[in-house]
Amino acid sequence: MAEPVRFTLHATDGRARTGTIETPRGAIRTPAFMPVGTAATVKGMKPADVRASGADILLGNTYHLMLRPGAERVARLGGLHRFMDWPHPILTDSGGYQVMSLGDLVKVSEEGVAFRSHLDGARHFVTPERAIEIQRLLGADIVMAFDECTKHPATHEQAARSMHLSMRWAERSRAAFLEQEREGAALFGIQQGALFEDLRCESAARLIDIGFEGYAIGGLAVGEGQQAMFDVLDYAPEQLPADRPRYLMGVGKPADILGAVLRGVDMFDCVLPTRSGRTAQAFTRAGTLNLRNARFAEDMGPLDERCPCPVCARFSRAYLHHLFKAGEMLGPMLLTEHNLWHYQEMMAGLRRAIHEGRAQAFARGWIDQAGD
């Protein structure tokens, strides 16, 4: 019988924490950045190269995978890990966030969410029970409760009503998860409450009452801006149990992650490093670069002189500029790889800094050089 998921804290520095989430498929070092593998692939990356960048865990998108290739099909093919050749941990979102973003194609009720596929217009209905079932079929190691991501901006009344619905769905998600009797998998609850401290507090209490292996902070990075997000993160992580991982969903820019880690967050996911890689945006320790810019046409230097990634070791800015100008696939491939290394190197640096009691200085130094 597989071991359950277990979180161990190794060191704290102020509110920043570093630790390990042990899962049957391997350890996740926290603070952790999870690359996004929307459709059973981190776009433009072979899984072994994702692993080499330092990723301990990937995020898969339930919404996309349920539509194509389909959860039952993935299950028949041996599960998502085998399907995409990623034998390490996978976290799947519950699909709620992406379903809600379909706008007019969505109808939310107490029972669940009715929507039409963006691919073929087919009707679907997802309940908390079905969301948990889909994530079981995919074989996720970390399963997310089904929630409604409260729209921004929201009044206190709107945020309360939405949060209360998410909490009822969290309870149903937990019941469905426990019925599966899945050894070695974890279910995370998702705190909502928009920008209201009292609602965040109530949501956290409700989730703790239900009991989860980890807790996500949802409903942020939806347009409120970094300062408003940090204002929530000044109290939200501490409303959640200290002995469980805290996951800030969909975040973010390097400076967002640094600020959130200093406020007690352990896990992150974001499409930014991969999406930026496809649009010629490079993250470096000296700021971001647009590789399409003509000033790189004869720049023989690497993207980032201090980056240990295989791209910086082998290729010049001039070459990457050429690849993007020529529309060559290798441009997005190489820049995605570099950006993922950049993120993982930042996370590794953060973990060391927390161990050594210099997390604040590390974050300040990084932002001073790379920008916010």
Next chain:
Amino acid sequence: MAEPVRFTLHATDGRARTGTIETPRGAIRTPAFMPVGTAATVKGMKPADVRASGADILLGNTYHLMLRPGAERVARLGGLHRFMDWPHPILTDSGGYQVMSLGDLVKVSEEGVAFRSHLDGARHFVTPERAIEIQRLLGADIVMAFDECTKHPATHEQAARSMHLSMRWAERSRAAFLEQEREGAALFGIQQGALFEDLRCESAARLIDIGFEGYAIGGLAVGEGQQAMFDVLDYAPEQLPADRPRYLMGVGKPADILGAVLRGVDMFDCVLPTRSGRTAQAFTRAGTLNLRNARFAEDMGPLDERCPCPVCARFSRAYLHHLFKAGEMLGPMLLTEHNLWHYQEMMAGLRRAIHEGRAQAFARGWIDQAGD
């Protein structure tokens, strides 16, 4: 001082030959297949993965590189090898073939070829001397003489006139190459003469009289069909020196290559494995597959059970089908890699078979299973 390029024959089997072309940047095992790296990249492949597939040498396209990023720019950036991180041998075509295919945008004279760039309409004029200069700037290990690829079909008179022009250009190419005094680089002449044995014979004699480190057979694979091509290859290779490599340009399908090797050809290049990889066509020992076909949606097998490539070791047909249906970059990436391995494995098998005196049986067995 670098060693000159040297060709050593190790074994023959009928007219089939196996040997090694030694260059200062490494050895090329023949019969050799050269992947095409048009714009300083084999599309969708990291150079280390191209190398791992068994490629000893790449082909670069002079026409594309002279337009973007530009030959002088590549030279300022340290040459093509460094630019694209391919430290092994590179052969560059002379640009003639691709310039001619521009159709109405081209004007051929005794002096050279005037044309407009397909990228921006800018006027260019390439002479044999400039073609050799461009290839020097790129840093090619094997340089091709500038020629006119005779259009198909051609009358005897048209083919003769075109071939005679190419032979005058071959002489100018040789003179320009010798003036460079490039140690360690080789210049190959290109035989023309369309489908006419007497013209092929005359062209070969003319080239031998000028003297080259290797000889290409040009003007084939331009629409004449496999049988007509084989009819020419029944005599053309033997018109060329036995102690120099023979290169059949732009060929081809696996069955074309097998037939040409049996007729005494040593080197090949073709976009087929890479282009097919981007259009979901897989080469396998049991025939070609279209990965978009719905019958692969739940096929857990590898592309080719007998293929030792990293793609077949890790990914199912079902996964590749999914990637192509979802429009994911990883589909073309993985299928290109597999197809390149397929070609290189065939070449390696051919080389062994020639050593062991069973080249005919190898070719027949391969075609019986994989189709022609």
